[in-house]
Amino acid sequence: MHRLRLIAQPSTSTRSVFFIGKRMLHVSPQSCKRTQDTAPLYQLHARWPKANCPSCNAPLTTSLPTCNNCGYIAPLPSSSKVDYFALFGLPTVKTNENISETEDITRNAFNVDPKELRRRFLQLQKLCHPDRWAQKSPEAAEAAAGQSALLNKAYQTLLSPRKRGEYILSQHGVDILEADNMDEEQDLMLQVMEAREELEEAEGEEVKELLEVNRERIEKATMELENAIAYEDWEEAKRAVIRLRYWESFQRAGTQQDVDH
Incomplete structure (x- = not known):
């Protein structure tokens, strides 16, 4: 069956903008509303379709190969083979390629609700917490x-906007070791060096003021990253991630200086 390919584009209006082929379509937010919070995790993503326990055939209620009914548990694949978004039942970074007919196709994968992410993280951790399996077989405990270690890694990755952006870029094969535009990177380095010099000379309230200014830089870079991912502009997303790396490093240094004094 032919499937339309919809790509979400940022919009300042109250109506979302999508492109179907070369045609533009406006969709109101109400028409895209989902009951995602009340659905079982395994139903929220095509990468983790509804599955049954290989031991007792009971339905598995999460993305984990772990059964509440009979106590079956199996190892997850290596981290590189697990989609972190799918693990938590969130829209994948490759939504446009893997959507089902009933899935939410309007969301930018970068947009993650931290509270909802934590709720799902705790739900999954409760199922596979090592203490729960300590008295089982050595294989089950292992x-x-x-599972618990991978969940922690995935959670920390998706919780941080910068790490989330880095992960999305890595899923698209984008190398973010350095910027392609050296002039732009040099301009950024110059800004960072000047900010560092100001920080070294600052004391008391001056440090707090510089940190507040830098929080605005981080917020701006995060918004630029969000928009770039929405448009699938991977080069701009890469540059935004690099900006975030520098300004987050500055924020850590300034916070430490504020604490020390």
Whole structure:
């Protein structure tokens, strides 16, 4: 069956903008509303379709190969083979390629609700927490420990806007070691050096003021990253990630200086 390919584009209006082929379509937010919070995790993503336990055939209620009914547990694949978004039942970074007919196709994968992410993280951790499996077989305990470790890594990655952006870029094969535009990177480095010099000379309230200015830089870079990912402009997303790296480093240094004094 032919499937229309919809790509979400940022918009300042109250109506979302999508492109179907070369045609533009406006869709109101109300028409895209989902009951995602009340659906089981395994139903929220095509990468983790509804599955049954291979031991007792009961339905698995999450993305984890872990069964509440009979106590079955199996190791997850290596981190590089697990989609972190799918693990938590969130829209994938490759939504346009893997959507089902009933899935939410309007969301920018970068937009993650931290509270909802934590709720899902705790739900999954409760299922595979190593203490719960400590008295089981060595294989079960090892599988639980592996699941728990990967969940923690995935959670920390998606919780941080910068790390989330880096992860999305890595899923699209984008190398973010350095900027392609050296002039732009040099301009950024100059800004960072000047800000560092100001920080070194600052004291008391001056440090707090510089940190507030830098929080605005971080917020701006985060918004630029969000928009770039929405448009699938990977080069701009890469540059935004690099900006975030520098300004987050500055924020850590300034915060430490404020604490020390």
